[in-house]
Amino acid sequence: MEHQVDIHPKLYPILKAIPDPEIPVLSIIDLGVVRGAKLDGKHAFIEITPTYSGCPAMDMIGDEIKTALTKHNYIPDVDLILYPAWTTDWMTDEGKTALRKYGIAPPTDAITDKKALLGEERVIECPHCGSTNTKLVSQFASTACKAMFKCDDCLETFDYFKCLI
Amino acid sequence: MKTSNLTHYIYGIADNALILGQRLGELCGHGPNLETDIALTNMALDLLGQTRSYYQYIAKLSTDNLTEDDVAFLRKENEYRNVLLVEQPNTDFAYVITRQYFFDVFHFLLLEQLQKSTDVNLMAIAKKSIKEVGYHKRFSGDWLIRLGDGTEVSHQKAQQAIDDLWMYTNELFDLSTQDKTVIDAGYGANSKDLKEKYYAELTQTLTKATLQIPENKYFQDGGKNGVHTEHMGYILADMQYMQRTYPNMKW
Numbered sequence: 001m002e003h004q005v006d007i008h009p010k011l012y013p014i015l016k017a018i019p020d021p022e023i024p025v026l027s028i029i030d031l032g033v034v035r036g037a038k039l040d041g042k043h044a045f046i047e048i049t050p051t052y053s054g055c056p057a058m059d060m061i062g063d064e065i066k067t068a069l070t071k072h073n074y075i076p077d078v079d080l081i082l083y084p085a086w087t088t089d090w091m092t093d094e095g096k097t098a099l100r101k102y103g104i105a106p107p108t109d110a111i112t113d114k115k116a117l118l119g120e121e122r123v124i125e126c127p128h129c130g131s132t133n134t135k136l137v138s139q140f141a142s143t144a145c146k147a148m149f150k151c152d153d154c155l156e157t158f159d160y161f162k163c164l165i
Numbered sequence: 166m167k168t169s170n171l172t173h174y175i176y177g178i179a180d181n182a183l184i185l186g187q188r189l190g191e192l193c194g195h196g197p198n199l200e201t202d203i204a205l206t207n208m209a210l211d212l213l214g215q216t217r218s219y220y221q222y223i224a225k226l227s228t229d230n231l232t233e234d235d236v237a238f239l240r241k242e243n244e245y246r247n248v249l250l251v252e253q254p255n256t257d258f259a260y261v262i263t264r265q266y267f268f269d270v271f272h273f274l275l276l277e278q279l280q281k282s283t284d285v286n287l288m289a290i291a292k293k294s295i296k297e298v299g300y301h302k303r304f305s306g307d308w309l310i311r312l313g314d315g316t317e318v319s320h321q322k323a324q325q326a327i328d329d330l331w332m333y334t335n336e337l338f339d340l341s342t343q344d345k346t347v348i349d350a351g352y353g354a355n356s357k358d359l360k361e362k363y364y365a366e367l368t369q370t371l372t373k374a375t376l377q378i379p380e381n382k383y384f385q386d387g388g389k390n391g392v393h394t395e396h397m398g399y400i401l402a403d404m405q406y407m408q409r410t411y412p413n414m415k416w
Contacts, residue, residue, distance in 0.1 A: 052210075052214060052297060053211055053214030053290075053294060053297060054210035054211050054212070054213050054217075081289075082289040082293050083288070083292060083293070084292070085289070085292045085296060086293075117303070118303075137200060138200035138201075139204065139304055140204035140304070142203070144207045144210055144211055144297070165296075
């Protein structure tokens with residue numbers, strides 16, 4: 001498969017331990033931004049891709065990878081790639097569960113997402129109380145990758161991680 | 166393919182994203198309400214992110230070690246190739262939305278074509294950006310309908326913005342001789358072919374918004390050749406101040 005990611009088993013636990021700077025409950029592996037990790041002796045070659053073009057976290061993620069690998073005595077080389085473009089499909093199930101626990105509704109599939117964001121159907125589940133009696137407040141929220149919803153049952157607003165397919 | 170032609174062509178796309186991104190950025194903390202303020206600045210961030218990808222590619226192509234910062238901040242007004250539409254001021258919310266919608270519809274159609282570019286860098290940037298621009302278009306289109314089909318005042322303001330900005334729409338489709346060379350080589354997207362689709366989509370939305378399509382057939386151009394409106398100098402003064410005051414600082 002085109003999107004299969006090849007991550008060297010020795011590098012996996014190191015990368016898995018690095019959190020996304022915006023959503024610390026999510027590891028960069030679970031977010032799906034690590035697109036490759038190869039090892040050649042002590043040289044580690046990592047490829048990362050941004051969630052959104054303007055994502056300000058990319059520089060920091062790159063730095064954190066370098067710091068973590070250096071600490072484990074590897075010589076890191078981090079490359080930013082744009083293609084194939086990131087999609088929410090690359091987020092792991094573990095990542096989605098972590099998001100929900102953190103209070104962010106995880107991305108659904110593209111069709112459901114479209115219906116929800118166009119206000120046709122109430123399908124986004126409130127991460128606080130589990131109700132689907134929710135409505136879209138804004139297609140853009142605290143970061144470009146999230147939309148803002150409000151739950152009409154528990155009355156809390158919450159972030160929804162938008163689908164990008 | 167001469168690199169200079171390709172660079173010239175990329176400026177024609179990237180400078181639109183830069184200048185519109187800068188314009189939207191001015192609204193940070195000044196949006197009509199919190200949600201729209203955040204949405205507009207989110208879109209600014211998307212556009213500036215896309216700009217960076219294009220400029221990094223231009224820097225890579227350059228033979229005289231240009232950096233993305235040189236390209237963004239150290240060109241003169243007549244070296245920017247953005248269309249006049251994107252440099253128009255944030256007169257009121259109706260203008261902001263109309264300018265955005267007029268650009269988003271074009272931008273989406275352009276990126277759809279650019280995804281087929283035989284240049285892998287442009288193809289990758291287009292595939293990435295189009296996902297973001299889909300959201301932009303939905304936002305600006307929804308708002309335009311809401312304003313047009315809203316109150317008497319919002320309708321009147323939206324109509325005013327349409328009437329004033331309409332004359333800048335045709336320039337989106339202008340191509341220079343260098344652009345044509347790049348398109349013929351399969352690297353670029355032929356924006357001339359997009360015109361019919363563009364105006365059809367605008368007509369559909371404006372009709373839904375109960376807004377009139379202006380009868381004015383006079384269209385303004387010049388931006389793509391570096392001849393800008395009086396607003397451009399102010400944008401650049403604001404944008405380039407830091408880089409010119411503290412040379413070599415990085416964004």
